[in-house]
Amino acid sequence: MVLGVSGGIAAYKASELLRLLTESGHDVTVVPTQAALQFVGQATWEALSGKPVAHDVWSNVPSVQHVRLGQQADLVVVAPTTADLMAKLAHGRADDLLTATLLTATCPVVLAPAMHTEMWQHPATVANVATLRERGVRVLDPASGRLTGVDTGPGRLPEAAALFGVCQAILAAGSRSGRDLVGKRILISGGGTREPLDPVRYLGNRSSGRQAWALAATAVARGADVTLVAANVDLPDPAGVNVHRVSSSHELDEQMTAELNNADVVVMAAAVADFEPTNVADQKIKKTDDGSSPSLQLQRTPDVLSNLGSLRTGAAPLLVGFAAETVAADDDPRGRLIELAQGKARRKGADFIVGNSVDAGHGFESSDNAVVIVTPDAVVAEVPLASKEAISHELWDVVITALSKRSDPN
C-alpha cells in the first residue's frame, strides 16, 4: 500500500493510521508531500513504516520510484488530502512523488480530505471532488466537528480507525468492480439497544456494532451514500458516513422510520431488544432491608424491521434483516438456520435475511462469521467463515442483483 500524506495539521493522525496498517500486516510505503513534512517529519514516517521515505522524484532514481510505487500498489490512500492536492489531481499534475504516484496508480485510490469548511465548500473544491469521483477516485466526505483554531464544521479528517476500516473494506472487495453502488442510498442500523430500567441501569445485549460498521465501510467503498443509525457502539464514526447515535429500541425505531423514505436499501443489523421494563423507575432502584429481590415486569418493544416492512411504499426500499440464531449441532444445523431465517423473512416482510449461527464462538463480538442469505423462499448465497467485510461484500452483491432485477425485470 501507499500512504500519501499532504500538508495539513491532520497529518499527525496519519501516523496512527500507518500504525494500524502495518500492525495488521500491510506493507506500507509512506509518501508525504514537502508541506506534510512541515507537520510530521521524515523520521516519524521511516520509523513507523520501517522503510525509507521520499517526497521528490530525485531520490532513488534507478528504481524509477515515481512510476513503480503507483503501478505496484494494491491501494493508495491519501490522508489528509488538502484542497491543493485535489486541484492538482483533477488536472493530472505530477510535480512530486505523491502526485506522480497518483497519476500512475491503477489500483483503488482513496482520498480523505481535511481542510477548513470554507475550502471544502468552495466551488473550485466541489468541482474538483466531482471530477475525481467521476473518474473512480473514492473521495470520502470529511467528518464534522472541531477544526484547527476555533472553527467547527465539515472538514475534519475521520479518525484513524475509521480510515483503516475503509482500507480494509476496499481490499476485501478483491476483484469486484468497486463502484457499483454509486447513487444508491443505504440506511443501516447497528449495535445493540439499551432499555432503561432506572436512571443508572438498562437491559442491553452484547452486539459490538462491527457488522454494521463493516457494512457501512464496504458500501462507502463501493460508492454508496450511507446513513448509519448506531445504538451504543463504542467505535469511531466510519469515514464518509452520516451517523446518528441512538440508545433505546424506541429511539432506533423513530430514527429508522424518519430515514426510511430517503433510502433505496435498508439493512437492519442492530440487535434490538425484544423486551423493555414496563416501568422505568425515576430513582435508582435500592436494595431493601428485608433482603427481598425485585421482580422485573417486561413488555414488548417495537419490532423495527416489521414496522419498516409495513411502512414502506410497495417494495421500496429493499429491506434486509439479520438473524442470529442458536442452532444445535446435532440436527442439520444448516437446514435449521435456513428454516429460521426464512421464517423471519416471511414474518417481518423482509426481502432478505442474513442468517448466522451464534454458537461455536462466532457472531457477537467476533470479527469472523459464517452466514446464509435467504429470501422468504430461496437461499441466495452462503458464505463460509469469513470476515465481516467479506460478508458485507457478498450482501451488496445480492442487493445489486435484486435492485437491477427490479429496474429491469427481464
Ligand code: CTP
Ligand atoms: N428486529 C427489529 N426489532 C426488534 C427485534 C428484531 O427490528 N424488536 C430485527 C433485527 O434487527 C434483525 C431481525 O429483526 O434484523 C431479526 O432479529 P432477531 O432478534 O433474530 O429476531 P426476533 O424477532 O427477535 O426473533 P427471536 O424470537 O428469534 O428473538
